[in-house]
Amino acid sequence: xxxxxxxxxxxxxxxxxxxxxxxxxxxxxxxxxxxxxxxxxxxxxxxxxxxxxxxxxxxxxxxxxxxxxxxxxxxxxxxxxxxxxxxxxxxxxxxxxxxxxxxxxxxxxxxxxxxxxxxxxxxxxxxxxxxxxxxxxxxxxxxxxxxxxxxxxxxxxxxxxxxxxxxxxxxxxxxxxxxxxxxxxxxxxxx
Ligand code: GAR
Numbered sequence: 001x002x003x004x005x006x007x008x009x010x011x012x013x014x015x016x017x018x019x020x021x022x023x024x025x026x027x028x029x030x031x032x033x034x035x036x037x038x039x040x041x042x043x044x045x046x047x048x049x050x051x052x053x054x055x056x057x058x059x060x061x062x063x064x065x066x067x068x069x070x071x072x073x074x075x076x077x078x079x080x081x082x083x084x085x086x087x088x089x090x091x092x093x094x095x096x097x098x099x100x101x102x103x104x105x106x107x108x109x110x111x112x113x114x115x116x117x118x119x120x121x122x123x124x125x126x127x128x129x130x131x132x133x134x135x136x137x138x139x140x141x142x143x144x145x146x147x148x149x150x151x152x153x154x155x156x157x158x159x160x161x162x163x164x165x166x167x168x169x170x171x172x173x174x175x176x177x178x179x180x181x182x183x184x185x186x187x188x189x190x191x
Pocket of ligand 1: 011086
């Protein structure tokens with residue numbers, strides 16, 4: 001048996017995607033979620049990791065950008081891929097170098113629309129509703145050193161109707177994320 005492919009998940013908030021990815025791979029012998037890293041002390045993602053029995057670690061700005069602390073941890077955990085699941089900081093240069101084309105992000109819009117600095121979570125859905133868009137969706141992409149600009153792996157769309165609110169759009173997006181993010185990760189890491 002080959003060693004399992006090891007995924008490190010990075011998140012900043014609620015952690016629904018981290019949970020869905022972890023549950024998708026839980027019974028698999030070829031893929032393992034080896035750790036969940038978060039950068040907001042009170043993020044609910046830590047609670048989810050605990051419930052899933054996955055090691056979770058908090059790291060602050062210094063650990064990401066001024067030292068190799070996070071990278072050292074990823075190496076100690078033998079992570080093969082880094083999955084950004086609602087991670088809201090720019091990926092540090094040392095991580096991009098250590099994981100070239102091995103960092104995957106999900107963005108809750110149809111990039112290149114509604115991407116870039118400050119465009120995350122509810123801000124995206126508010127902008128989509130304010131612009132009276134007729135559709136929105138998710139983009140899963142490889143991460144490079146610009147916000148939301150790496151190679152696109154996958155997009156899925158959903159309709160936006162005149163009575164949609166940022167909250168109802170968020171709910172549609174979460175359904176797409178649940179349906180596709182784990183599967184696209186699965187395909188990409190086995191290519
Ligand atoms: C998700 O909708 C994800 O697409 C988005 O944050 C949410 C995190 O939810 N990511 C971004 O906006 C990245 N720019 P979760 O913590 O419940 O998975």
